Amino acid sequence: MDRSLAALGLDDVAAERPLVYPGRPATEPSLLLGDELLPLAVRPARLGDWPVEDNGGLDETLARNGQETAGRRHPVISVGSNASPGQVRHKLRRLKLPVSVPMVPVRVRGIGVGCSGHISPAGYVAGTPYIDPAATSTLVVTWLDAAQLKAVDDTEFPDYQRAILPGDAFEMTMPSGERLSGAYIYFSAHGMLSLGEAPLPGGGDQRDLLAGLLSRSPRLRELLGPDPDSWVERAGAESAVRSRGTTIFGEEGWVLPQTEFLPYVDDSVELRPYDALPPLAGSLPPVAGTER
DSSP states (O other): OOOBHHHHTOOOOTTTSGGGTTOOOOOSOEEEETTEEEEBOOOSSOGGGSEETTTEEHHHHHHHTTOOOGGGSEEEEEOSGGGOHHHHHHHHHHTTOOOEEEEEEEEEEEEEEEEBSSOOTTSSOOEEEEEEEEEEEEEEEEEEOHHHHHHHHHHHTTTEEEEEEETTTSOEEOTTSOBOSEEEEEEETTOEEEETTEEOBOSSOHHHHHHHHHHHOHHHHHHHOSSHHHHHHHHHHOHHHHHHHHHHHHHTTOEEOOOTTGGGBOOOSSOOOGGGSOOOTTSSOOOTTOOO
16 A cells, blocks of 8 residues: 555645645654654553554664654644644755654543634644544654754744643543553644633634634725635735734734643653553553563
């Protein structure tokens, strides 16, 4: 089977085609390797021991390609286009970094997906997570090496901040049954859009989102209208237009602050890789020879 992103229909790049945001996410455990998305076979074991189709184990495959193994990578919950293989490939190639990223859909409790209270440089309205104890979502976790994580930090700043969520407060369950004891996540520094007191849902069709915002604000229609195509064309071309549109969000009373993540912001220089985040007790069978 052709596992290229183009053949799989996963090569959309929101940075180049803003109205496809957030792009199609990885829907099964996979290894993004160059232009291909290779399936991972789930095992009741840590990620590095999962087999890659026709390529041996994940750690073996990564090492054979000169890349960091899973245990030395950092799990990052991806909200928005960072869950899209096409966008991840585009971002890493633009920064001249290796395209080698395990991507695993994970069931996460306590996190909802909303819309950031700003207009992105590409012209779309990006997603942001928010804390909702009643929410259960399937979100893609990407495993980034130190250079990749630094690069993503640089591309997200100053619009997003990075936090690390503890697994005992936010249940994060891998397809193997492993419960992660922690994972990084980016949240908007601009707050999130709301309808009254309720967050405006994110992750859906960008055209529908922009059309809805235009219908609610004459000032946005004047600045960015009459339709989503004109919105992304004008906003993507001029930072002053994006800034004014972002200001209008606040003036319309649509923006809720995102302070609930601040206790989880990790400003330490030392990053925590997967090896330093052991699974929560009882969520995986013990490794042979370690039983007590």
